[in-house]
Amino acid sequence: MLLTLEIVPAHEGDCLMLHWGTAADPKHALIDGGPGDVYDKKLLPRINQIRASRGLNTPLKLSLVMVSHIDNDHITGVKKLFAGMEALVGGSPKKSPVLVDRLWHNTFNDILDDDVDEYYEQVTASFTASVGGEPNPKIESKVQSAFIAKGEPQADAEFQARVVSEILAGQPDGRDLRNSFEVLKAANWIKYSLNAPFTKAGKGTLIKVDKTPMSADIEGLQLAIYGPMQAEIEALQAAFDQYIKSKGLNVEAVLAAYADKSVPNLSSIVCYVGMKNGAGQPRTILLTGDARGDKIIESLRNTKTLTGASMHVTILKLPHHGSNRNLAPDFFTTITADHYVISADGKYGNPDCDTLKWLVEARGKSAVYDIYLTYKPKDIDAKHKAEVESKGKTWDEKTMSIELFFKSAVAQGYKFRYHQGDVLKIDLGDETLPW
Template structure:
């Protein structure tokens, strides 16, 4: 059994994956969407019996608000909801500080530092290490000297191959993170200033336990913080976001470049399911990693499904990347808010690659003005593709 759901995360990502035998389901959660969509994720957790709220892996792909904020709220609620995470993958200040850099300076960004505090608090609560567990040097990246891409086996016969970020992308993020804090007037580790900002809003509060109480929730007050401030989308700023007329593969966001992306294979030895889960990664990084996986320079990576990077942005898709994969199912997570994703040229590039062959299948988790163009059944028949939109709270494949 393998199932993937795209929960309603507005303009962000929140992917819920289940696999394994019917009597032993394994789960992976990738990102949590922006703060205001967290109730949908929380409701999905509550649909499980309390004894089954166990995740083999939680992945926070990068620091952008539309991926990280829901996880900040979830980790505060984790104890009250009986949520257990065996591994949490996220590259924060401790990991970036270890990336080889001639300057060698410590760094941090507010959203990343907040999440780092919560992960550390969760580890203390669990009494075991979960942060980037299974990764070399406890950093989720492809080392510059690595001969092969990092491979991690999860319980339940699942294998993950890391495709992004590479060493250079993390180094660039490290070099610019301190600059962003300087613009915000905050020094890394300046707890007094952070506390003052955190107390100015209630944006990222947990929702408490199932009865509405929050006494048992994991609170930042225990660490000397009141997590109420709404942090800016620091390195993933909306400024300069590529529009629909941008060149293919033109993303320059350092936050997106640092995004964790991986190939999921199940069962691991003779996979019948292969998913490329791309976060907001750069297409050039994905293409380079895929080339390392292929036995021949002209071959294609056969995939069951591809979760498009950056919500179907033209800047995170390229003809070169698509030429290296053979895929039918394409997942696009967005309601089109803020940036009008997906870009029509990106979706049309997918259909053009199929050229009316093999029936491309487009999976959207919203039916909105930016996704309705591909809901026309006559157009689907004429160009031999299928499009799916959610009939309930989420789209399930």
């Protein structure tokens, strides 16, 4: 059997392809599409390369496209893919590079129910618009001030403001993607309802842990949902209810609703993927989006998936690009893996050197495992250093350098291996990816 996770370099974002089935009859899924030009420069060329290698003169069928959440560094490439298909509606589907069976996408409309339509029409353009593909710096500054006013330390306020501004910048893309989906579904270019099989009364519903069926079988691939939790979605709804309904619909009210650490990224889908290879050995992948590590562990315990002190998966995609703000040392003692995937290029300091230290120290010197980075450590360091110095701060190589940390850890006898650079593939089945 074939089971391969492909990691596409996506700047500061995520873009993953999953291939399973058999080498002769492979199935494909896309998890996130990265920001900016990732679709045009990386994802679409890779899709066309797969088509050419397989000798296809028809679109590549994606059995599943999943958007973990609406940050622009996850959703933009998927929006472009769907917009490209939508532009061809009325012509032959054969002209499209892909056709999609199902889309998993927790849209902001569904998270906030009907209130979001009024919100979107009246105030979105005034404060969520990106600037050159980046989150709006004016909004980031406003949110940072709100966190500082709540007593948050400067570094925490900067991080939370960045997260919030990314989410806000991604909301128009989320709505555009939903609109493209509806056009494609009406034209019978997409087979299943939104978020199928997670549906209610025949219509797509939010994917969440405790209000929908937890698991799905997609052409032999088993997927179980471990985030978001209903209580988290309700917290996000309550925040908007409190500020928007009581204080009126305006920019300041909406920003105030986000000025809480518990709100950002709570809609992130956490998905546990499983399949047996030809020898019957289970292979598992934990896809975490930008969820918080403590929330992931809480959900795994609540659902009795994690019943002891720890659990092991074959592949762990680190949450939020390896940010130390979403993780703590106990995350790496609670969830261990054979392969750790970190998608980040140094922007915003991701991955944090602290995160890698926690991982390596948790596993100890004798453990053998693999770490995958989408960019070279020296390039990650260079971008991080430039960003630190642009803010008038000091780059401390001893505590911040990924490259230096890896060299030091290897010299001390730690046995992990790390892989870096362009498209990386992790083959888990007894068949390997032939293209």
